[in-house]
Amino acid sequence: xxxxxxxxxxxxxxxxxxxxxxxxxxxxxxxxxxxxxxxxxxxxxxxxxxxxxxxxxxxxxxxxxxxxxxxxxxxxxxxxxxxxxxxxxxxxxxxxxxxxxxxxxxxxxxxxxxxxxxxxxxxxxxxxxxxxxxxxxxxxxxxxxxxxxxxxxxxxxxxxxxxxxxxxxxxxxxxxxxxxxxxxxxxxxxxxxxxxxxxxxxxxxxxxxxxxxxxxxxxxxxxxxxxxxxxxxxxxxxxxxxxxxxxxxxxxxxxxxxxxxxxxxxxxxxxxxxxxxxxxxxxxxxxxxxxxxxxxxxx
Numbered sequence: 001x002x003x004x005x006x007x008x009x010x011x012x013x014x015x016x017x018x019x020x021x022x023x024x025x026x027x028x029x030x031x032x033x034x035x036x037x038x039x040x041x042x043x044x045x046x047x048x049x050x051x052x053x054x055x056x057x058x059x060x061x062x063x064x065x066x067x068x069x070x071x072x073x074x075x076x077x078x079x080x081x082x083x084x085x086x087x088x089x090x091x092x093x094x095x096x097x098x099x100x101x102x103x104x105x106x107x108x109x110x111x112x113x114x115x116x117x118x119x120x121x122x123x124x125x126x127x128x129x130x131x132x133x134x135x136x137x138x139x140x141x142x143x144x145x146x147x148x149x150x151x152x153x154x155x156x157x158x159x160x161x162x163x164x165x166x167x168x169x170x171x172x173x174x175x176x177x178x179x180x181x182x183x184x185x186x187x188x189x190x191x192x193x194x195x196x197x198x199x200x201x202x203x204x205x206x207x208x209x210x211x212x213x214x215x216x217x218x219x220x221x222x223x224x225x226x227x228x229x230x231x232x233x234x235x236x237x238x239x240x241x242x243x244x245x246x247x248x249x250x251x252x253x254x255x256x257x258x259x260x261x262x263x264x265x266x267x268x269x270x271x272x273x274x275x276x277x278x279x280x281x282x283x284x285x286x287x288x289x290x291x292x293x294x295x296x297x298x299x
Contacts, residue, residue, distance in 0.1 A: 008228075009207065009215055009217045009227055009228045009229070009230075010217055010219040010221075010225065010226075010227050011023070011025070011225065011226045011227070011228070012222075012224075012225055013222060013223065013224025013225050014224065016029065016226065020040055020041060020042070020048055021038045021039060021040055021041075022039045022040075022041050022108070022224060023037065023038060023039040023194065023224065023226055024038050024039075025037045025038070025192060025226060025228070027115065030190070030192075030228050030230070031230065032190045032230050033115065033190065033254065034114050034115040034116075034157060034190055034252035034253065034254070035113070035114055035190040035191065035192055035250055035251060035252045036055060036057075036111075036112070036113035036114065036115075036250070037110065037111070037112055037113070037192045037194055037226065037248070037250045038110070038111040038113070039062070039108060039109070039110055039111070039194070039224075040101065040108070040109045040110075040111055041107075041108050042064075042066070042101070042102075042103040042106050042107060042108075042109070043106050044103070044104065044105055044106040045102075045103075045104060045106070046102070046103055046106060047100060047101070047102045048100070048101045048102075049098060049099070049100050049101075050093065050098065050099040050100075050101060050111065051098055052093055052094065052095050052096065052097045052098070052099065052113075053095065053096070054095055054096070054115050054116070055095055055113040055114055055115045055116060056092070056093070056094055056095050056113065056114055056116045056120065056155055056156055056157065056158055057092075057093045057099070057111050057112065057113040057158075058090050058091065058092055058093070058110075058111070058112045058113075058125075058147075058148055058155075058158065058160060059077070059090060059091045059093060059099070059101060059109055059110075059111055060088060060090045060109065060110040060111075060112060060147070060160075060248075061077050061078075061079030061080060061088045061089075061090070061107060061108075061109050061110075062080075062082070062083055062088075062107070062108040062109060062110050062196070063079070063080070063081065063082050063083075063107045063108045064079050064080075064103055064105055064106055064107020064108065064109075065077050065078050065079030065080075065103065065105070065107065066079065066101050066102060066103040066107060066109060067100075067101070067102045067103075068091040068093065068099055068100070068101055069099065069100040069102070070091070070093045070094075070097055070098065070099035070100070070122050071093075071094065071097055071121070071122040073122055075091040075122075075124045077089050077090065077091060078127070079107060083162065083164075083196055083246045083248075084164070084196075084198050084244055084246065084286070085287065086127070086287050086289075087127045087130045087132065087145055087147070087287065087288070087289040088127055088147075089124065089125055089126050089127040090124075090125040090147055090148075091122070091123070091124055091125065092120070092122060092123045092124075092125065092153075092155070093122055094119045094120050094121065094122055095116055095119050095156075096119055097119075097122070110194065110248055112148070112158060112160045112248070112250045113158065113250075114155070114156075114157040114158035114159075114250075114251075114252035115157065115252070116155070116156035116157040116158070116252075117156060117157075118156040120154065120155065120156060125147060125148070125153060127289050128289045129289070130145055130146065130147045130152075130289050131145075131146045131149070131152055132144070132145055132146075132285055132287075132288050132289060133145075133146055134280050134284050134285060135171075136171070136173070136275055136280075137274075137275040137276075137278040137279060137280050137281075138274070138275070138278035138279070138280075138281065139168065139169050139170060139281070140169065140170055140171070140173055140271065140275065141166065141169055141280045141281035141283075141284055142163055142164060142165045142166070142169060142171035142284075143163070143164040143165075143284050143285050143286055144161055144162070144163050145161060145162040145163075145164075146161050147160065147161065147162065148160040148161065149161050149260065150258050150259050150260050155258065156258070157252040157253070157258060158250070158251075158252055159189070159249075159250075159251040159252065159258065159260055160248065160249060160250050160251070161248075161249050162246065162247070162248050162249075163237075163246070163247050163249065164244055164245070164246050164286050165203075165237060165238075165239040165244065165245040165246075166239060166244055166281055166283045166284065166286070167198075167239050167240060167241050167242045167243045167244060167245075168239060168240070168241040168242075169238075169239050169281060170235075170236040170237070170238050170239075171235070171236065171237045171239070171245070172205075172234055172235030172236055172237040173235045173236040173237075173268070173271065174235065174264045174265055174268035174269055174270075174271045174272065175206070175208065175233040175234060175235040175236065175264070175265040175268055176233065176234065176235060176262040176263060176264050176265065177210050177231070177232060177233045177234065177262065177263055177265070178191070178251075178253075178260070178261065178262045178263070179210060179211075179230070179231035179232065181255060182261075182263070184261070185261060185263060186261050186262065186263045187253055187255050187257070187259050187260070187261040188253045188254060188255060189251040189252065189253040189260070190229070190230055190251065190252060190253060191228075191229040191234070191249060191250065191251045192226055192227070192228060192229070192248075192249070192250040192251075193205065193226060193227040193229065193234075193237070193247045193248070193249060194225075194226045194247060194248040194250070195221040195222070195223065195224070195225045195226070195227075195245070195246065195247045196223040196224070196246040196247075197221070197222055197223050197239075197240070197243055197244075197245055197246070198243045198244040198245075198246070199243055200222075200223065201222075201240045201242075201243030201245075202220055202221065202222050202240060203220075203221050203222075203237060203238055203239050203240055203243075203245040204218070204219065204220055204221065204236075204237070204238040205217070205218075205219045205221050205227055205234075205235075205236075205237045205238070206218050206219075206234070206235060206236060206237075207227065207229055207232045207233065207234045208232060208233045208265075209231075209232055209233075210231055210232050210233050211231065211232075214231050214232045215228075215229060215230060215231050215232035216232070221237075233265045244286065
C-alpha cells in the first residue's frame with residue numbers, strides 16, 4: 001500500500017472542508033465523472049443556497065431538521081436527532097435549479113449528488129416510506145436504510161443508502177466491487193463512503209486492488225471521515241465493540257441503467273452461504289422508520 005493511495009482516497013475529517021461544508025467532494029476533487037457529497041453545517045437560523053448545476057441532489061438530514069425551498073415548493077424536513085436515532089425524511093432537488101436550505105434550530109445535512117442528464121421533478125421523501133433492510137446474519141448483520149436505492153426512489157443517476165453496523169460486526173462483507181461493466185453481473189459505479197461512529201469511537205475500512213495499480217486503502221475511520229472508491233474490492237467495514245458504525249454510500253455511474261450490480265471477491269464469497277444457518281443479530285433493527293405528518297408543500 002502506498003501513502004499516496006491512502007491519502008488520496010481516505011479523507012480525514014476536516015481535510016476536505018470548504019466554507020459552510022464540513023466535507024466537499026465533487027467529481028473534480030475525486031478525479032472521476034459523476035458522484036458528489038457535501039456535508040452542510042448550519043447554525044441556528046442559518047440559510048444556505050445550493051446551486052445544483054448539472055447534478056441532481058438529495059438533501060438528507062444527519063442531525064436536526066430544515067426547510068428546503070426549490071422549484072417553487074417548500075419541503076419541511078423533520079430530520080432526526082442523529083443518524084443513530086432514526087430514519088430521516090429527505091428532499092430531491094433537480095439539476096439546473098437552486099435550493100434554499102434553512103434550519104431554525106441548526107444541524108448537519110448531507111447533500112448527495114450525481115451529474116445527470118434528465119431533469120426530474122423536485123420531490124419529498126417521507127421517512128415512513130424508506131425501506132429498512134436487514135442484511136447478512138450473525139456477526140455480518142447490518143441494517144440498510146434504502147432511501148434512494150436503485151429500486152426504491154426515482155433518480156436519473158444517483159444511488160444512495162445508509163448502513164448501520166452494530167458494535168463488533170463486519171459490513172460491506174464479503175468484499176465486492178463494481179468498477180467495470182459486465183452485462184447482468186456488474187455495473188460501473190463511483191462510490192463515496194461517509195462515516196460516523198457512535199460516541200466518538202473508531203472503525204476500520206478496507207479497499208483492496210482489483211487491478212494493477214488499483215485503489216488500496218486500510219483506513220482507521222472516525223466521524224466525519226470519507227473514503228473514495230473509484231475501483232477495487234471494498235470491505236469489510238468493521239465496527240468497534242460497543243459502538244455502532246454508520247456510513248452513507250453515494251454512487252453514480254455511466255451506464256444507461258441505474259442499477260447496483262456487484263461482484264463478490266471469489267476468495268470470500270463463501271461467507272454468504274453461512275448466513276442461512278445463523279440468526280440475524282438480535283440488536284437489529286436499531287430503529288425503524290418513524291411516523292411523519294408528511295411534507296408541507298406550498299406553491
